[in-house]
Amino acid sequence: MESFDNIYLDLSKQSGKCRFADSGLGWKPSGGGDTFTLDGSNIGSAQWSRAARGFELKVLTRSGGTTEIIQLDGFQQEDFDRISKAFKLWYSVNLETREHNLRGWNWGKTDFGKAELSFNVQNRPAFEIPYTEISNTNLAGKNEVAVEFSLPADGEDTGTNGHLGGARARGKKTGAARDQLVEMRFYIPGVATVKEKKSKREEDGENGEAEEDGEDVEEETNAANMFYDTLMERAEIGDVAGDTVATFLDVLHLTPRGRFDIDMYEKSFRLRGKTYDYKIQYESMKKFMLLPKPDDMHYLITIGLDPPLRQGQTRYPFLVMQFKKDEEVNLDLNMTEEDLQKKYANKLQANYEAPISTVIAQIFRGLSGKKIITPSRDFSSHHQQSGVKCSIKANEGHLFCLDKSFMFVPKPATYLSLDQIQSITMSRVGGAISASRTFDITVTMKGGAGEHQFSNINREEQQPLEEFFRAKNLKFKNEMADDSSALIAQALKDGDLASSDDEAAGVRGSASDDDEEIDEDFQEESESEVGEEFDSAHESSGSGSDEEMADADGDEDGDADTAEVAERPKKKAKTEK
Structure with missing residues (x-):
């Protein structure tokens, strides 16, 4: 028997004692808990590599037609000879030494192994991702594939405290770390060649018999799509899961x-x-x-x-x-x-x-x-509905009153527990009485968790909401009553200002009369110009020129004003033009 202390199983937070014997290997946490064992006949291969806590022994199993990875971390460099000898004598397995690439390049080649995805740089692995740690994958773009990692429901549950006898469930390994990697994206350009078996079908016209011949045909497909399909199959995501x-x-x-x-x-x-x-x-x-x-x-x-x-x-x-x-x-x-x-x-x-x-x-x-x-029976809107129409900022939606919470949908979906609400304030929107058809609700949360404002609620929903607040013993304040009295006072004040404006307008009546005379002169000028443009247009048609000259002679016989004399050359210029 070979025994080693301070060994970690599957990135566990707690170390334990690892033992190798003729029958297999075992690991027991030092702080107490269930022992993990693996039969020697189920050991398929083993790898030795440098890791975070010293050196790591990675064991690949071969039980049940599936391959799983068991990581034992915390060995010393001098332990290699003892472990290598034990694996060769007891399990007939050669312990392979695997060196990782430490260049830090972010480009390389991916290799789909039996139990993990390996990212290789210069033909050496930079990192490996076990398929059991992948929860989902999707195409994030034409040449980009996103890989999401499993997360444990409880961060303390690392799979080594009696749960399933080790980290065999998805996400148990990541629970050992304080910071967890949740997503990784691969950019995969270009196309890939896929060999497929293509069948030819030849039909005999007389007998109606069919013959099939198969041949290998190479087809090009998007490399990212091929990576995505392969990972879906290997990680057992989708229909393969059951x-x-x-x-x-x-x-x-x-x-x-x-x-x-x-x-x-x-x-x-x-x-x-x-x-x-x-x-x-x-x-x-x-x-x-x-x-x-x-x-x-x-x-x-x-x-x-x-x-x-x-x-x-x-x-x-x-x-x-x-x-x-x-x-x-x-x-x-x-x-x-x-x-x-x-x-x-x-x-x-x-x-x-x-x-x-x-x-x-x-x-x-x-x-x-x-x-x-389902919605609470204590609330019914003005139109006998379970929710009221409102908005959060520029997003319209509906606010539903539930027995223990408020729920706003669809976007942004907001859930407010009634137990965490400190107070509710109802306030008016707008500054005039005619614009008071809607109001706002501001919900203040306990413990300084912030405020949530629901705006543009129909005024008809005020009474049903107040009844629901009372039924649930929620503290609320209606600021609209104060706003209405202030608005009335403001309206009266505006009325006084309007009367004073009328009096001021009566005092400066002469100035307004002068303005009207100026406007009339401007109006007459515009009419005369329009008439001249009409006369010139009419003259171009070849009629009315004699009458126009007679009118001009008549004007000269009368008393001519200086303004008319000044306008006469203007008319001639227009006629010549």
């Missing part, structure tokens, strides 16, 4: 915006879109709400997620789906009667025939065990 219980196609999502197909599994559900795919565990669902939209035509299903859904740099803590109220569906669950009775007795039915929103809500409740939250 049979779907139910599938709903082309479901409209308001947050994140788009249409997604929903595949429901026993432990998780999947959203499949044209660009993004998401795999979400039922454990991540913290809230499930079924909200009737105030338009009497749609239902909204809102799912609260923790950790939130990530799409690049954007996080979505809530999923908001929209369904038509009168759209019905007939669905048979892809599950045997034995499993229904054994696992989901009184939770799921073999067949559903109801509105699609009701069917999805019931299946989610049966698979996840989450309670369906």
Whole structure:
């Protein structure tokens, strides 16, 4: 037997004692807990490399047709000879020495191994990613693939404290670190060549018999798409993870915006879109709400997620789906009667025939065990609805009053627990009495958690909201009463100012008369110019020239004003022009 102290299993926070014997290897945490063991016949290969805590022994298993990785970290350099001899004698496995590339280059080649994805620089690995640590992947662009890593529900749960006998579950290794890598993106340019078996079909016209001949054909495809498809298959993401219980196609999502197909599994559900795919565990669902939209035509299903859904740099803590109220569906669950009775007795039915929103809500409740939250019976809007129309900044939506919270959807989806609300202030928007058809609600949270303002609420909803606040014992203040008295006083003050303005206008009446005379002169000038333009146009047609000259002679016989004499050359110039 070979024994080593201060060894860490699968990046665990706690060290333990590792022992190698003829029957296999074992690891026991020093602080107490379950022992992890591995039979010698299940050891397929082993690698020795430099790691963070000294040197690492990586063991690849071969049990059950699947390959898993077991990491033992914390060895010293002089331990190599003892471990190499033990693996060769007891397990008939050669301990390979693997050197990593430390250049720090961010470009290289990817290699899909049996249990991990390796990123190689100059034919040496820079880092490896176990498939068990990958929770999701999607195409972030034409040549870019995003890889998301699993996260444990509890940061203290590293898989070495009695859970599954070691870090065999997804995300247990990352729980050992204080800082966790949640996403990595690979830029993969160019095309890749794929060999496919192409069949030729030749049909005999007389006998109608068909013959098939296969040949290898090389086809070029996008390298990023090929990387994405390979990783989906190796990491067991999607349909490979198990049979779907139910599938709903082309479901409209308001947050994140788009249409997604929903595949429901026993432990998780999947959203499949044209660009993004998401795999979400039922454990991540913290809230499930079924909200009737105030338009009497749609239902909204809102799912609260923790950790939130990530799409690049954007996080979505809530999923908001929209369904038509009168759209019905007939669905048979892809599950045997034995499993229904054994696992989901009184939770799921073999067949559903109801509105699609009701069917999805019931299946989610049966698979996840989450309670369906509906609007409170203590609230009914002016139009007998469960929510009121309002907006957060420039985003319009609906505010629903639930038994224990407020929920604003669709964007930004905002959840406010009634227990965390310190006070609510109702205030008016605008400065005139005629503009008081809407008002605002400002919700102040406890512990300095900030404020949330819901604006443009119809004035008809004031009384129903006040009744709901009283029913839930919420502190609220109505500032609109003070605003109305102030507005009336301001209106009276404006009336006094208007009367004083009229008196001032009467004092300076002569000045206004002078202005009117100036306007009349300007008006006459414009009319005379228009007449001259009309006369010149009329003259160009070849008629009325004699009458015009007679009028001019008549003007000379009378008393001519200096203004008329001054205007006469202007008329001649225009005529010559």
